[in-house]
Amino acid sequence: MKNLKLSILICCCFITFGFQESKSDKTPPKTEQIKELLSEAENSIDMMEFDKAQQQLNQSLEYAKEINHKRYIALTSGILARMYQVRHEYKQAITQLERAISIQREIDDQSGLAYSYILYSKILNSKGELDRALKYLDLAKKYYEAQGENEQLGLVSLNKAVIFLANKDTKSRALSELNNAEVYLEGSKNKYELSRLHYFLARAYSNEGDFEKAEEAALGSLKLAESGNYTGMTMYSYGLLSEIAEKRNNPAAALAYLQKMNEIREYVFDINKEALQTDANEKMGVDALKSTVNELTLQQAENEKTLKVNKLTTILSVALITILSLLTLSLYKNNNLRARANELLQKKNSELILAKENAEKASLAKAQFLTTITHELRTPLYAVTGLTHLLLEESPTESQKEHLNSLKFSGEYLLSLINNILDLNKLEANKVEIVKSDFNLEKRMSDVLIALKNSADEKNTKIHFDFDQKIPKKLVGDPLKISQILINLLGNSIKFTEDGDIWISVKQTKRQEKVVSLLFEIKDNGEGIGKEKQKAIFENFTQGSTQINRKFGGTGLGLSIVKNLLSLLNSEIDLESELGEGSKFTFELQFETTETEIKNAEAATPVEIEETKLTNEIMEDKRILVVEDNKINQMITRKILEKNKVICDVADNGSIAIEKVKNNAFDLILMDIHMPGISGIEATIEIRKFDPEIPIIALTAVTLDDNLDEFYLNGFNDIIPKPYKTEEFFHKINKYLAARETTV
Structure with a gap:
């Protein structure tokens, strides 16, 4: 029974963050409708009314697209991701969340990103990636601390506590985070999150053996959940109260709470009502049979008194025994059939789970193969495009220039082809986007x-x-x-x-x-x-x-x-x-x-105009370290930089790079990712321990997935995928060199 309750608890991860409006946002009628729909959708998710939530989110997205409000388009995707996460459909949740994060980064919506980071941490926690989950919560915490938003800081502490409670090595830290959440959420009107807070406080107290406090907190969670009509939280609160009562040696209370939890669970998961009706019909049949037997028995007594016929008594007794035997046999056969059907269903479910696991393994192997082969194709392609660029810079004849331009164009196409082979696997998931x-x-x-x-x-x-x-x-x-x-x-x-x-x-x-x-x-x-x-x-x-x-x-x-x-x-x-x-x-x-x-050009912002004025002159006499194990790539990158009067140094691996940065002054580092010894990511982590300011750009042939935050969390300032266009290459280098000059 404990395992059943635990599995039900895991099946539905409860998160709700709320979302905030920027003070500068205007609120026309359509925007107000979107805000109301999103609020209602979150409430529908809390009440596990997913069909209703889907309709509200669809309407919200339609309105947001009508007025081209990118912030609400992203927020709608984020809340839709939350619904999929609550339903344990992580693939769909990640797809929607990545779409939201992409838009939020584009419009610099820091509030929306913080919301998305908390949700991403919940998905990572569900997948067992606890360290990454905590890192994303820290990103959200950093933003909310800067804004002084205590209620959101409370939600961050609460979700950290959930992660700590799931790990036996960190359970002791959970209560500290829950106490922090209790302070931050004091006076909050968010009944759902307050219900969650009391629920996990009860779990923490129960783990420590303080069952009195645990029961008090669980009753508080139940009261809040029932007042808000939060079906899921009401069910989990009854389940937790049953566990606490069992630990306190109160089996009657434990059974009563468990029955209430099962009643709600049957409602939520829509248990087959036909089976219940069949059971009711069988019960009615038994009652009718008992009534008939009573009448026969009464008639027998009257006959005994009046006719004294023992033979009739024997016949009636045999009839009664025969009827009851037939009824017992029928019930036995029905129970056997149900048992066999359940056994067959469990077997089929096990086969489906095994098939799903095999399909996931095959999909993972395919993704790993595509990543490896793409890296192997990008490395020589970098040599082709890099050498083509160098030859074009050396004043070729007109006929040579035409051939080199064709070679450059073909190289760009080949890179595009490599990318689109990978994109074919993403088209059905709507991950490939049009770049206008x-x-x-x-x-x-x-x-x-x-x-x-x-x-x-x-x-x-x-x-x-x-x-x-x-x-x-x-x-x-x-x-x-x-x-x-x-x-x-x-x-x-x-x-x-x-x-x-x-x-x-x-x-x-x-x-x-x-x-x-x-x-x-x-x-x-x-x-x-x-x-x-x-x-x-x-x-x-x-x-x-x-x-x-x-x-x-x-x-x-x-x-x-x-x-x-x-x-x-x-x-x-x-x-x-x-x-x-x-x-x-x-x-x-x-x-x-x-x-x-x-x-549009006249309406460009001062920042955009200033960025377009960046030239390669700023690179003159700058010291740049190229960390690259491939000798051809070293030569190409070095020559491209030295043509712009850069003082260039090269490190063959991450360990050499760390020593060179310790003993020399560089203005910027170009870091490859896959190298012998320690990787570029590990080298960057070490460099950041003693030099947190120097710009480090990942110049890499790896296939970047959608989790670009992994690079930024480990200390990179930016990423340039190889092979690259030289315009993008110079623009990003000039950007960070210019920023470094203004801060020095």
Whole structure:
């Protein structure tokens, strides 16, 4: 019974933080509706009314998107993450929470981030990652201390206490944090959190053997939970009271509390009412049978008195025994059937759990493989892009410059391809986002054609380009994804077209205010695709036939990437093809125009203008330490820096880097992550012990996941993933060098 109560307690993690409005926020009617919906949704979650909470959050998100209020969009995702976390659906919770954190970082919503950090700590605690959970609580605590928000500090202490109570080595620290929470929450009107506080105080007192205080605190939790109609907390309070009563040798009270807890649990988890009705019907049948037997017995007595017929008495007795025996046999068979059904259900549940664990292991192995292979691909790709940049800086001839630009463009595409192979696994989880920027579509497509010209020439194939001049010069969209789509489609046509022609055209089909619709068409007179293969050709690792695979090679992944990318851009691809007569691919995309670009530039903030004025001159005579174990990467990074008059030093591993920083004065450190000996993260932790000020940037080929806070928590100022664009590389270095000069 104790195990059952404990498992029920773990199944629902209770957190509620409340959220606060910035004093500067305006409150139009729509904003007030959003605030009210979010407050109601939190209350619905506290009352375990999840369907109602989902409806309220959907309405809140719709209103927030109507007025483009990013803070409330993020907060809605955060509260939705909390609902999934309470329901123990951690994957969905993490997806929503990461979306919220991304927006909150973008708009610098520190209050919202603090809320998200506390929720993230709850998820990490549920997954057993206690140290990381405490670190995120410390991030939230730092913000609330700066704001002087005592009630939120109380929630931080309360959640720390929950973590300490779960670990036998830290249980003694739990009561201290609970006392802190009690002080901070004094006078609070948040009944739900006060109920939680009393509940965990009761657990702490019970652990120490002070059952009188434990019962008093548990009754306080029950009173608060019932007054707020918090179903979950009411159930857990009764369960805890039952445990305390059992420890105090009061079995009657323990049984009474346990019965109340089970009544609420049956309501919450919607126990099969048909089974209860069947049991009731069986009970009615037994009562009716007993009534019949009583009547027969009475009749027997009357007959004995009047007729004295012993034979009738015997018959009635045999009948009664037969009926009761049949009833007993029927009940026995029913119980056996139920027992077998329960046993079969438990077996199936065990098989499902095992299958789920195996699937999770396979998914983890896949993720680890992708991380490793991506790192191995990024390292040589860094050499390609880095050396290309160095060659472009050495005044090449015009023909060499054209080849080098094609090489640079292809390197960027290859990096994008590596990233999108990983993104295919995230599309269903809505983790891949569109990055919008201003770009010239005609120039972008020309770059694609230049990059693919050599491949077409080798096949003696001509590419014809038709671009509608009515299309605006500047569009707003995701140029990198457009390039990926076109390179995959054109590369596919070149591969299957020899001594032929390829036509690519873009036409404007509709223009309404600032939105234009463009129709893209890629047509060739190559091999073509049979009707039976046209649907499957867009699936992963699929080609037209084994003969085509042997003749033309390839992975069969290009068209699958195209389909997924177009789906991300709210479009679909159409295919018309006949075997031996060529193929035609068409798709339509919408873009915004940039007519307000000048106005936006004039409205730029002073900070943005100042940042755009940063030049590489600030790097002159600065001392930068490059920590990198790969000799080629050392040479490339060093040459790029020294071309800008940087005084550059190199360390082959983390241990050497620590010694060099101790004995020399550097202005900035570029730190790789994966190195022999101690890692870049471990080296950074050691450096921060004696030099907390020097800027340290992670210059790494590792695949960064969404938990970027891990880097910042361990002392990094920023991250530059390799291979990088030199503009981003110089911008970040100049940014931290300039900041360091102003503080020195």
